[in-house]
Amino acid sequence: MSNNDWKKRLNIVYSTNPDFSYEELKEEEEETLPPARQHLRIALDKRNRGGKQVTLISDFKGSEEAMKSLCKQLKSKCGVGGSVKEGEIIIQGDFRQKIADLLQSMGYKARVI
Numbered sequence: 001m002s003n004n005d006w007k008k009r010l011n012i013v014y015s016t017n018p019d020f021s022y023e024e025l026k027e028e029e030e031e032t033l034p035p036a037r038q039h040l041r042i043a044l045d046k047r048n049r050g051g052k053q054v055t056l057i058s059d060f061k062g063s064e065e066a067m068k069s070l071c072k073q074l075k076s077k078c079g080v081g082g083s084v085k086e087g088e089i090i091i092q093g094d095f096r097q098k099i100a101d102l103l104q105s106m107g108y109k110a111r112v113i
Contacts, residue, residue, distance in 0.1 A: 032061070
């Protein structure tokens, strides 16, 4: 892939100072809490999904990679698709109780709403 670092600098006003150097601000990586300290909420959602049901897992505290890893484990255990969007894990179908049991067996504190 080509180096697309110019996309990170869109809407930046450049200086005519020859000694100016652009320093990119890096977002701090959120620390992933251990499973025993996670309090996850599991809910069923049908809104804006064309009548399809999805199971939402929210309130995960941690990095995006850790959330994607957990999502991948849940998808494989349930045998369905899913994704991570806007800080929530989305699993296709109504698997609230199965996911609650899986998360509790992994050491998470999860409750069905």
